[in-house]
Amino acid sequence: MHIGFLGLGNMGGPMAHNLLKAGHQLYVFDVSATAVAGLTAAGAQEATSASAIAKAGVEVIITMLPAAPHVREVYLGDDGLLANVQPGVLLIDSSTIDPMSAREVAAAAAKNGNPMIDAPVSGGTVGAAAGTLTFMVGGSEADFQKVQPILAAMGKNIVHCGDCGNGQVAKVANNMLLGISMIGAAEAMSLGVALGMDARVLAGVINSSSGRCWSSEIYNPFPGVVENSPAERGYSGGFGTDLMLKDLGLASEAAKQVRQPVILGALAQQLYQAFSMQGNGMLDFSAIIKLYRQEN
Numbered sequence: 001m002h003i004g005f006l007g008l009g010n011m012g013g014p015m016a017h018n019l020l021k022a023g024h025q026l027y028v029f030d031v032s033a034t035a036v037a038g039l040t041a042a043g044a045q046e047a048t049s050a051s052a053i054a055k056a057g058v059e060v061i062i063t064m065l066p067a068a069p070h071v072r073e074v075y076l077g078d079d080g081l082l083a084n085v086q087p088g089v090l091l092i093d094s095s096t097i098d099p100m101s102a103r104e105v106a107a108a109a110a111k112n113g114n115p116m117i118d119a120p121v122s123g124g125t126v127g128a129a130a131g132t133l134t135f136m137v138g139g140s141e142a143d144f145q146k147v148q149p150i151l152a153a154m155g156k157n158i159v160h161c162g163d164c165g166n167g168q169v170a171k172v173a174n175n176m177l178l179g180i181s182m183i184g185a186a187e188a189m190s191l192g193v194a195l196g197m198d199a200r201v202l203a204g205v206i207n208s209s210s211g212r213c214w215s216s217e218i219y220n221p222f223p224g225v226v227e228n229s230p231a232e233r234g235y236s237g238g239f240g241t242d243l244m245l246k247d248l249g250l251a252s253e254a255a256k257q258v259r260q261p262v263i264l265g266a267l268a269q270q271l272y273q274a275f276s277m278q279g280n281g282m283l284d285f286s287a288i289i290k291l292y293r294q295e296n
Contacts, residue, residue: 001024001025001059001060001150002024002025002027002056002057002058002059002060003019003024003025003026003027003058003059003060003061003062003150004026004027004028004029004047004053004054004056004058004060004061004062005019005026005027005028005029005039005044005053005061005062005063005064006028006029006030006050006053006061006062006063006064006065006074007030007063007064007065007066007095008028008029008030008032008035008036008038008039008064009030009032009035009064009066010125010128011064011094011121011125011128012030012064012094013035013038013039013128014125014128014129015062015064015094015121015128015133015154016028016039016044017039017042017129018128018131018153018154019150019153019154020039020042020043020044021131021153022153024150024153025045026039026043026044026045027044027045027046027047027052027053027056027058028040028044028045028046028047028053029046029047029048029049029050029052029053049079050074050077050079050080050081051079051080051081051083051084053081054081054083054084054085054086054089055084055085058089059089059090060089060090060091060092060147060150061081061085061089061090061091061092062092062093062094062150063075063081063091063092063093063094063095064094064095065093065095066095067095067097067246068095068097068098068101070095071093071095071097071101071102071105072101072104072105075091075093075105075108075109076105076108082108082109082112082114085112085114087112087113087114088113088114088115089114090114090115090116090117090143090146090147091109091114091115091116091117092116092117092119092147092150092151093105093116093117093118093119094118094119094120094121094135095120096120096121096168096171096172096246096247096250097118097120097168097250098168098172098250098253098254098257099138099165099166099168099169099172099254100165100254100257102118102138102164102165102167102168103164103165106118106138106139106164106165107164115139115140115142115143115146116139116143116164117137117138117139117143117144117147117164117167118137118138118139118164118165118166118167118168119135119136119137119138119147119151119167120135120136120167120168120170120171121133121134121135121136121155122134122136122171122174122175123155124238124239125237127155128154131153131154131155131156132155132156133154133155133156133157134155134156134157134158134159135151135154135155135157135158135159135167136159136161136166136167136168136170136171136174137151137158137159137160137161137167138161138162138163138164138165138166138167138168138169138170139160139163139164139167140163140164141160144160168250169254171247172247172250172251172254173251175244175247175248175251176247176248176251176262176265176268178214178215178244179244179247179248179265179268179269179272179285180264180265180268181213181214181215182215182219182221182285182286182288183268183271183288184213184215185206185213185215185216185220185221186221186222186286186288186289186291186292187292188202188206188211188216189202189203189216189220189221189222189225189289190222190289190292190293193222199222199223199224199225200224200225203216203217203220203222203225203226215286219286220286221286221287221288221289222289229286230283230284230286230287231284231286231287231289235283235284235286235287236283236284237284238284238285238286239284239285240281240282240283240284240285241272241275241276241280241281241282241283241284241285241287241288242276242281242282243285244272244285245269245272245273245276245281248265248268248269248272249269251265251269252265252266252269271288271291272285272288274291275287275288275290275291
């Protein structure tokens with residue numbers, strides 16, 4: 001299949017590589033020449049702009065962009081995708097943005113004659129490289145069926161969440177809970193160790209009891225508990241604090257739109273904001289435990 005791919009960053013680059021491995025023909029574009037060179041060396045064809053991809057005769061276009069303003073510009077700009085793409089070309093946006101923006105862009109695409117789904121991902125850079133991402137898909141059932149074989153080249157779990165925008169709903173709700181639960185795990189681990197308990201023993205109790213959660217069992221923030229976790233490498237790599245802060249901001253903004261209280265989500269946002277302002281924005285979000293252990 002002929003596929004256009006825009007956005008070759010830490011997530012988009014590995015995803016595009018996996019499409020090439022699956023035998024698809026790729027036309028790629030990114031503002032980073034280095035990122036583009038990595039894909040062209042693997043067999044992709046370079047496009048000079050988003051509009052060039054739209055005019056390349058592709059059957060599908062996938063975007064993986066930093067934020068909603070970038071998505072709006074790429075799709076809705078005067079020389080963007082919708083101004084140049086042929087009707088019928090399937091559009092997939094895997095960026096993480098607010099549900100309202102996703103629905104607005106999808107509605108514009110529909111008026112242009114282009115089916116569109118939102119398909120944000122979970123699994124991080126490791127999952128992107130391994131092709132084991134989870135895709136949370138918003139769109140019609142028919143379009144979901146069409147995109148499944150494409151997404152299967154990049155992910156292991158592909159979940160239809162409902163109509164357009166619902167993929168983003170699932171993503172922001174899940175990541176809000178993740179941010180909250182990590183703070184809870186950090187608090188509990190710090191308290192137990194401060195009271196004299198061994199961190200591994202405490203984690204074992206929690207992970208076999210009612211406190212069990214992903215943040216404790218798989219991604220425990222306390223050093224020396226989970227092998228190969230960010231806590232074991234100085235909180236480098238993984239899912240950055242500033243990325244978690246971005247997702248909590250999306251959840252907070254979406255909650256305002258529907259007047260839904262997110263009390264713990266808002267508190268988590270403030271804690272990650274404070275942590276980021278201390279210069280920790282590039283550290284994995286599990287490093288939030290440093291607030292409790294009074295570490296720099």
